[in-house]
Amino acid sequence: MPKHKPELARIYNVFGLSSNHELSTLLVNIENTKRFSDLLHAVEREFFMVPGEPSGEPEDEGAAVDDECLVNRWGSKPAGYLEQFRAALPIAAANSIPDYEAPETGEKWSLTGENGSWDYDNLDELLKDNYGHDSCGDGHPASFRSGLYEGDTVYRGTECKDDPAKFLPDQDDLLEHMSERAYESDAGEWVDNYPTLDAEAKADLVRAMRPLMAWARKHCQPEFFTIKDVTPHIVTVEDVRKAAPW
Incomplete structure (x- = not known):
């Protein structure tokens, strides 16, 4: 005691x-x-x-589950x-894996607004590289570009990057791959409709893919991007003053 x-x-x-x-x-x-x-x-x-599942009891009808x-x-x-x-x-x-949230992307700037020309993260960088610089291009007259000056038009857009998980095989791709490998195996002549999944197995596969999606989003963020919301911008004296000195 x-x-x-x-x-x-x-x-x-x-x-x-x-x-x-x-x-x-x-x-x-x-x-x-x-x-x-x-x-x-x-x-x-x-x-x-x-x-949860509804209880099925009359007294619980309409109640939150x-x-x-x-x-x-x-x-x-x-x-x-x-x-x-x-x-x-x-x-x-x-x-435990949160829904995808696209990384914050900033604006991009371009001299021409054409695909592949969005090389600058801000207007200052664009002006420092191009203000007053004539370009002879590859030597052909058609490729000549005069330098950038006040009153000229450049372009601003919003950078957009795809969800890396979009580049993974989806559930159908994975099952098709398994089927092809099974038919190519030593026992391939006996393979018939492999794999056949019920609803529970399909739900398990969806869950099994989520950690792989999280891996891609963590380690495989793309450097490539597209541009949306393109708007022209006329270069002003104030723009040039802010970007100087070169």
Whole structure:
């Protein structure tokens, strides 16, 4: 029996404490347990929640449907909870990946507004490279370009970059690739409609693709871009003053 608060003997025992521990030690253990429980609850809420199903009960008709947790710690033994956790990991991995947000892109500037001519991030750079500089091009008269001066027109546009995930194979591409490899395998003559997926397998494939999409967005951002919202800009004396000196 603990010498401190003997009526708490069973609680001391739950935490593996001896009868010589102070009440403050018991409280620390309780506080830690509550903190660990809150952390586990936060993980479950963030990663393991999925839309629930209507109850079908008349009294619940029209009521909002609560989300459901894929793992259930209440009444579960460690082995059962780990089994649920393992089965839910692919869904948690997909849920942890945010929807795509395109990176911020700025404006681009061009002398001509033509494709492939958007070489400048701002007007100052364009002016420093081109103001007053006549160009003989490749030596042919038709390629001559006079220098840039006040009153001339240049072009401003908005840079647009594609989502890198667009360049990945989609689910149909992946399944077609698997089918082709199967037909080319040593057992290809016996292959028939491979792979055939049910609705659950197709849903799992969609989730399985999300980490790969996240990888592409992190590591494969394109340097190439297109331009939208092209507008002409007439070079002013103030533009030239701000860009100087060259």
